[in-house]
Amino acid sequence: MNHKLRTHIEEIVTLTDDEFDYVQENFITKKFKKHQFLIQEGEQVKYSYFVVSGLLKLVHTDDSGKQHIVSFAMENWWESDYLAYFNQSSATMSLECLEDTEVCCFTLKNYQTLCKEFQKMQYFFLQKANYGHIGSQRRILSLLTSNAQERYEQLLKEYPALFQRVPKSLLAAYLGVSRETLSRFSQ
Numbered sequence: 001m002n003h004k005l006r007t008h009i010e011e012i013v014t015l016t017d018d019e020f021d022y023v024q025e026n027f028i029t030k031k032f033k034k035h036q037f038l039i040q041e042g043e044q045v046k047y048s049y050f051v052v053s054g055l056l057k058l059v060h061t062d063d064s065g066k067q068h069i070v071s072f073a074m075e076n077w078w079e080s081d082y083l084a085y086f087n088q089s090s091a092t093m094s095l096e097c098l099e100d101t102e103v104c105c106f107t108l109k110n111y112q113t114l115c116k117e118f119q120k121m122q123y124f125f126l127q128k129a130n131y132g133h134i135g136s137q138r139r140i141l142s143l144l145t146s147n148a149q150e151r152y153e154q155l156l157k158e159y160p161a162l163f164q165r166v167p168k169s170l171l172a173a174y175l176g177v178s179r180e181t182l183s184r185f186s187q
Helices: 003-009 018-023 082-087 107-118 119-145 148-158 160-165 168-175 180-184
Strands: 028-032 036-041 048-052 053-063 069-072 094-097 100-105
Touching: 003 018, 003 160, 018 168, 048 053, 048 069, 053 119, 069 160, 069 168, 100 107, 119 148, 148 168, 148 180, 168 180
Parallel strands: none
Antiparallel strands: 028 100, 036 094, 048 100, 053 069, 053 094
């Protein structure tokens, strides 16, 4: 399967070839074109996704029809509507390709099997969940305590590649500013 998945896992835990063979049996690889949806609001969420190549955006549409960009996910990031994934319920968010994208994905059953039967992977997923939780808290605190200019500068510092790959209109929406305001920040 994918050497990128193995390299990513081995940033946290070391795997033998046999162990990785076992891990990869629980994943499938899928390719999507730009603008295709991996998840659509209201549908069942079958998979959690590891991004091998490409770029995704996770979006929630509120009752008034306004779209809120929750996150972007590029290479070596994990993404899904995790509330729906873990509860096996309907999605409250959509996951869309901003570029042609290849992902490794696995079902909740495969996730649970890996965690139950393979302590190294349980530890790996715990670490990834911790990093994700920390990232979410940092984003929430940024939205609560930082002005738009500070949020822009923080995003640019932490994820400069996004500014090369994501349209300015989407970056502005993610930061909660107009496209014009974002243009002023980048001057």
